[in-house]
Amino acid sequence: MKKYKDMSKDELLTLKAALLEEYKEEQAKGLSLNMARGKPGFSQLALSMGMLDEINSSSDMRTLLGNDTRNYGDLDGIGECRQLMADMMEVKKENIIVYGNSSLNVMYDTVSRSMTHGVNGSTPWCKLDKVKFLCPVPGYDRHFKITEFFGIEMINIPLLEDGPDMDLVEEYVNNDPAVKGIWCVPKYSNPTGIVYSDEVVRRFAVLKPAAEDFRIFWDNAYCIHHLYKDKQAEILNILDECEKAGNPDMVYMFASTSKITFPGSGIAALATSPRNVEFIKKQLTVQTIGHDKINQLRHTRFFKNIDGMKAHMDKHADILRPKFEAVLNEFDKELAGLEIGSWIRPVGGYFISFDALEGCAKKIVAMCKDAGVVLTGAGATFPYGKDPKDSNIRIAPSFPSVEEMEAASKIFVLCVKLVSIDKYLGEE
Ligand code: PMP
Numbered sequence: 001m002k003k004y005k006d007m008s009k010d011e012l013l014t015l016k017a018a019l020l021e022e023y024k025e026e027q028a029k030g031l032s033l034n035m036a037r038g039k040p041g042f043s044q045l046a047l048s049m050g051m052l053d054e055i056n057s058s059s060d061m062r063t064l065l066g067n068d069t070r071n072y073g074d075l076d077g078i079g080e081c082r083q084l085m086a087d088m089m090e091v092k093k094e095n096i097i098v099y100g101n102s103s104l105n106v107m108y109d110t111v112s113r114s115m116t117h118g119v120n121g122s123t124p125w126c127k128l129d130k131v132k133f134l135c136p137v138p139g140y141d142r143h144f145k146i147t148e149f150f151g152i153e154m155i156n157i158p159l160l161e162d163g164p165d166m167d168l169v170e171e172y173v174n175n176d177p178a179v180k181g182i183w184c185v186p187k188y189s190n191p192t193g194i195v196y197s198d199e200v201v202r203r204f205a206v207l208k209p210a211a212e213d214f215r216i217f218w219d220n221a222y223c224i225h226h227l228y229k230d231k232q233a234e235i236l237n238i239l240d241e242c243e244k245a246g247n248p249d250m251v252y253m254f255a256s257t258s259k260i261t262f263p264g265s266g267i268a269a270l271a272t273s274p275r276n277v278e279f280i281k282k283q284l285t286v287q288t289i290g291h292d293k294i295n296q297l298r299h300t301r302f303f304k305n306i307d308g309m310k311a312h313m314d315k316h317a318d319i320l321r322p323k324f325e326a327v328l329n330e331f332d333k334e335l336a337g338l339e340i341g342s343w344i345r346p347v348g349g350y351f352i353s354f355d356a357l358e359g360c361a362k363k364i365v366a367m368c369k370d371a372g373v374v375l376t377g378a379g380a381t382f383p384y385g386k387d388p389k390d391s392n393i394r395i396a397p398s399f400p401s402v403e404e405m406e407a408a409s410k411i412f413v414l415c416v417k418l419v420s421i422d423k424y425l426g427e428e
Helices: 009-028 042-046 049-053 079-089 103-117 141-149 166-175 198-205 238-244 274-287 293-303 306-335 361-370 402-427
Strands: 033-035 096-098 132-137 153-160 179-184 215-219 251-256 268-271 341-343 352-356 373-375 392-395
Touching: 009 402, 033 402, 042 306, 049 293, 079 096, 079 251, 079 268, 079 293, 079 306, 096 274, 103 141, 103 179, 103 215, 103 251, 103 268, 103 274, 132 141, 132 166, 141 153, 141 179, 153 166, 166 179, 166 198, 198 238, 215 238, 238 251, 293 306, 306 341, 306 352, 306 402, 352 402, 361 373, 361 392, 361 402, 373 392, 373 402
Parallel strands: 033 373, 132 153, 132 179, 179 215, 215 251
Antiparallel strands: 096 268, 251 268, 341 352, 352 392
């Protein structure tokens, strides 16, 4: 295939006319496909329906310790659920607080508490002139929304293939006391799917923050969300590494079962040092008398243990893998070698990230929409919704069927080609 940049104006115009015909044909089909959010598909949700049979009106509602889950108590979660979440997050039970159904809610709460009450006795962030967070980009739009909501200044840090640019992270964190946090998705990142290397994790652990209340917001949302049995990424345990490095309190780790059981009704947890747990529980006792323990019981009875959970994740992988491959195969077939876009082949998580030529992302997303394919808004993967290069597009293949993903990828590829041709024609 000839590269677009090597084509003459006439060649580009001829190609454009042919591709436009194809685009119009696709448009005429009146498709309505949504690849905007990382939602599990219907058959994935069906995998966990058995969980609803675990508890009924004749069930024993007591925990292993004999506590009645229908009543108040177990503020930080029932013991067996704390153990399950600890095993999933590869930490100790003493590190875990089990919350409600959403880890994003826990992240919001963690930032909110730091704003109003500081971190383990530090000055509340709201009393400081400036609070800054480092944001590896592209990243998760809802992380950026939380920090934006609290008026925290966000600083873009390039996300490389093995994690954030650590030279820059060190420079900011070790020198600027206004830098209080960094958003991280260390495994199968949202949206690029990259996995942090051991070296990156170690460099995080040995940071020497200028601010004593600097914290790493380690969102391990995709910790057991592999797509391939023989390519399962492992990352170093940040809690262990921080402890070894003499920084035991520097990290908050978040996770949930949103993409294991139900996003609408899962279990979320925070893992952090015993000292942080103690400080957070002082607030928790004021906030609530406990979260939904019947749901915690349901989850633990359904999975039994971490092996049960991992076996369940294999079933998710079997459903998700062909959807990812539908997109990636179309990219390989239609875009490889053209030099009008680049992408990473994720082996886990929920997203594929596509980098178009500079200045093309918004136009591609708009053209896709006109042909019935809804993508995450261009720019969403950057703080303030501003992608400085207007190049990154996030694709979420989980919700549509494989056939729909094939159809949507075809349209996406057509739009990438058409917008890229226009870019070259415009530059002549
Ligand atoms: N973190 C990341 C990185 C995510 O991609 C998502 C969902 N898209 C969430 C958190 C949301 O998690 P929860 O449902 O537990 O709030």
